[in-house]
Amino acid sequence: MNSSFQTIVIVPTYNEAENVSPLLERILSLEENVDVLIVDDNSPDGTGEVVDAIAEKNSRVQVIHRTAKLGLGTAYTAGFTHALQHGYDRIITMDADFSHNPRYIPALLRLTETCDLAIGSRYVPGGGVRLWGLHRRLLSHGANLFARSVLGLHAHDCTAGFRCYRAAVLEAVDPHSIRADGYSYLLEMLWRVQKAGFSVAETPIVFTDRRRGASKISQKEIFHAAGTVFRLAFSHGAAPAIKPPPRQTDRLRPSDPS
Ligand SMILES: Nc1nc2c(ncn2[C@@H]2O[C@H](COP(=O)(O)OP(=O)(O)O)[C@@H](O)[C@H]2O)c(=O)[nH]1
Numbered sequence: 001m002n003s004s005f006q007t008i009v010i011v012p013t014y015n016e017a018e019n020v021s022p023l024l025e026r027i028l029s030l031e032e033n034v035d036v037l038i039v040d041d042n043s044p045d046g047t048g049e050v051v052d053a054i055a056e057k058n059s060r061v062q063v064i065h066r067t068a069k070l071g072l073g074t075a076y077t078a079g080f081t082h083a084l085q086h087g088y089d090r091i092i093t094m095d096a097d098f099s100h101n102p103r104y105i106p107a108l109l110r111l112t113e114t115c116d117l118a119i120g121s122r123y124v125p126g127g128g129v130r131l132w133g134l135h136r137r138l139l140s141h142g143a144n145l146f147a148r149s150v151l152g153l154h155a156h157d158c159t160a161g162f163r164c165y166r167a168a169v170l171e172a173v174d175p176h177s178i179r180a181d182g183y184s185y186l187l188e189m190l191w192r193v194q195k196a197g198f199s200v201a202e203t204p205i206v207f208t209d210r211r212r213g214a215s216k217i218s219q220k221e222i223f224h225a226a227g228t229v230f231r232l233a234f235s236h237g238a239a240p241a242i243k244p245p246p247r248q249t250d251r252l253r254p255s256d257p258s
Pocket residue numbers: 011012013014015016039040041069070071072075094095096097099210214215216217
């Protein structure tokens with residue numbers, strides 16, 4: 001499939017020098033003509049310089065350099081702001097460490113032809129997790145069960161970072177208003193998207209733990225997510241009640257004759 005969407009893939013990075021170059025190669029070799037935006041937090045291992053060298057030769061690669069490790073949540077927000085300013089129709093987020101395999105990008109894009117937010121999900125039939133220990137599996141399952149039951153989220157993988165948003169979703173749900181960071185950011189965004197009445201669907205992915213580099217997300221973040229769930233649960237619909245724009249306003253749908 002080679003869709004007519006203008007698509008950008010946002011990849012936040014911190015110390016991913018070993019991963020970023022092969023990842024960009026894989027994404028850019030997809031049949032889908034997607035651009036890539038790396039949001040790097042001044043990684044001490046030189047990730048930013050590696051990306052600069054690639055971006056110099058390839059206009060499909062863009063980079064935002066931030067001055068310090070400012071967190072995953074604000075990295076997404078910076079990426080979303082850039083994507084909207086540059087008129088992209090589809091905005092994909094993924095990790096740099098190959099836990100999110102670029103081969104799922106076409107399925108995510110396809111799914112947004114019929115929904116507003118597509119999630120690459122570990123917890124629907126056909127999905128799964130490889131190379132994670134029991135502890136991390138249990139924490140992730142527990143966090144999802146908890147978020148689903150307390151917040152009434154319909155998705156099975158609420159903390160998944162592999163997503164594809166229609167631009168209209170991010171125009172309506174202002175990413176700057178999201179208070180949480182890390183996994184909690186993803187939870188809060190999903191909650192706001194669902195509350196605003198947008199449709200969410202999942203496509204299975206097999207998530208593999210990173211083979212190179214180290215995880216930056218501490219397990220304490222998973223517990224921090226529990227605090228976010230309570231904050232949202234007791235906010236009694238504090239998320240702005242935004243009416244999603246009608247589907248036909250979506251730009252460049254593949255069926256559009258224009
Ligand atoms: N820009 C930026 N990226 C980050 C930060 N923390 C993590 N990341 C990136 O976010 C993605 C997920 O982080 P990772 O450490 O793999 O988390 P894990 O898979 O949950 O262990 C990776 O691409 C990281 O490089 C941060 O503070 N700033």
